[in-house]
Amino acid sequence: MVDFELTEEQLLLQKTAHEFAEKEMRPIALEYDKKGAIPWPVVQRAHDIGLDTAFLPEKYGGGGITSTLTHCVVNEELNWGCAGIATGLIGAGLAYLPIIHMGTDAQQERFLRRFTGKEAKLGALCLTEPDAGSDVKNLSTSAKRDGDEWVLNGTKRFITNGGIAELHVVFATTDRSLGYVGIRGFGVEKGNTGLRQGKVEDKMGVRASHTAEVILEDCRIPAENMLGGDDRTAFYGAMKTLESSRPLVAAGAVGIARAAYEYALDYSRKRHAFGSPIAKKQAIAFMLADMKTRIEAARLLTWRAAWMLDHGMPMNKEASMAKLMAADTAMDVTTDAVQILGGTGYMRDEPVEKWMRDAKVFQIWEGTSQIQRLVISREEIGEL
Ligand SMILES: Cc1cc2nc3c(=O)[nH]c(=O)nc-3n(C[C@H](O)[C@H](O)[C@H](O)COP(=O)(O)OP(=O)(O)OC[C@H]3O[C@@H](n4cnc5c(N)ncnc54)[C@H](O)[C@@H]3O)c2cc1C
Structure with missing residues (x-):
């Protein structure tokens, strides 16, 4: 059966996230974009109302919501508010996902609890390296066993919340000859002197988030910090993490596209040229029609992928279709929005x-x- 209606709970969370985005994120978004800094007071207020921990299990102090579709609905609103601020909050979530997918009960208790105290904490997922971006299996950060410890060495690049996170989930290879199977996730807790922040990136966009290099130099962690313990298929948990985060990222792209569309629509009604509102010019009206149609299509693909995940169905291809469509839509719609605003849009x-x-x-x-x-x-x- 196909059902496009959101549940009462989803509508309530959507409203809460929207109000937060409108009242807390929008008013400061441009200021923090210019500064290139995380607005900590806003991150704390999101934490105070449980927006960042709503999707963590209840038994570890989270909101206990397990639905990816609901998470998508919330992410769309937060990214409508400001994708930069949302990145920090969602970046934290990217650290939770491998712990939820791969962590043992004891690891979940120890690591997830760190995020559900009074103070807002951010997490980081460290996969990308200078020589391994798209080609994840080529990563070279190493994990060597030494008695009761693992010793991590390597450099991670472009890491959201890198160096400032409460917990870094680091992917490293225990044995390069094993390929994917040798790659495992490790929890590195704040305060470990073997992990340090390298270059902090000065970015084109999402500037209210923090992106940095993470350097691991003889970083010693207890043996029990390897996610999934002795389970050798644990790497597939990492892939599952990426699969399940794709609809969430797609929902974020839909949120930006919607923000730009709404703004351009409003502007086109008010801006006059050649004696009438520019919305009345067919060139502009058709552009708006295409923008709206693509946003709706991207959201439907996103919700379908999330729904499939929630129903335990394989959705690798559908998650990719959603992410592709939503990202390309966000790029095209925001570019068209600048066009509709003319010179004003460029400022x-x-x-x-x-x-x-x-x-x-x-x-x-x-x-x-x-x-x-x-x-x-x-x-x-x-x-x-
Ligand atoms: C702001 C920001 C935040 C980020 N946050 C994180 C984070 O928190 N954690 C993390 O681990 N990573 C993070 N990343 C890294 C991001 O995931 C990588 O940048 C991305 O996976 C691409 O890798 P790359 O930059 O090495 O590009 P490359 O893999 O070098 O790709 C370069 C180009 O080649 C193309 N290409 C590569 N392989 C193929 C192929 N087989 N066929 C066709 N085309 C191909 C790519 O599409 C791209 O156009 C972040 C990046 C940015 C910009």
Whole structure:
């Protein structure tokens, strides 16, 4: 059965997230974009109302919501508010996901509890390296066993909340000859002197988030910090993490696109040229029609992928289709929004210019648009 209606709980969370986005994020979004800094008071207020921990298990102090579809609904609203601020909050979530997918009960208790205290804490997921981005299996950060400890060495690049996180989930290879199977996730807790922040990035967009290099030098962690313990298939938990986060990222892209569309629609009604509102010019009206249609299509693909995940169905291809469509839609819609605002849209006093910069990263992170096409085409074409 197909049902497009949100539940009471989803509508309530959508409203809460929207109000938070409108009252707390929008008013300071441009200021923090210019500063290139995390607005900590806003992150704390999101934490106070449980927006960042709503999707953590109840037994570890979270809100206990398990539905990815509900998470998508919330992410769309937060990214409508500001994709930069939302990145910090969602970046924290990216650290939870591998713990939930791969962690033993004891690891979940120890690591997830760190995020559910009074003070807001951010998490980091460290996968990308200078020589391993799209080609994740090529990562070279090593994990060597030494008695009761693992010793991590290597450099991670472009890490959201890198160096400032309460917990870094680091992916490293225990044995390169084993390929994927040798890659495991490790929890590195704050205060470990073997992990330090390297270069802090000065970014095009999502500037209210923190992105940095993470350097691991003889970083010693207890043996029990290897996620999943002795389970040798634990790497598939990492892939599951990325699969399940793709609809969430897609929902974020839909949120930016919607923000830009609404702004451009409003502007086009008010702005007059040649004696009438520009919304009355067919060139502009059709642009708006295409923007709206693509946003709705991207949201439907996103919700379907999330729904499939929630129903335990394989959804690798569908998650990629959602991420691809939503990211490309966000890029196109924000670019068109700048066009509709003309010169005004190009100026930094207006949010559409920021939204266009923010949208670009959605075609890059969590698997580039080319990688999503690779996943989709491989599944469609199959073995030849
Ligand atoms: C703001 C920001 C935050 C980030 N946060 C995190 C984070 O928290 N944790 C983390 O681990 N990573 C993070 N990343 C890294 C991000 O996931 C990578 O940038 C992304 O996976 C791409 O890797 P790369 O940059 O090395 O590009 P590359 O893999 O070098 O790709 C370069 C180009 O080649 C194309 N390409 C590569 N392989 C193929 C192929 N087989 N077929 C066709 N085209 C191909 C790509 O699509 C791209 O256009 C972040 C990145 C940014 C920009």
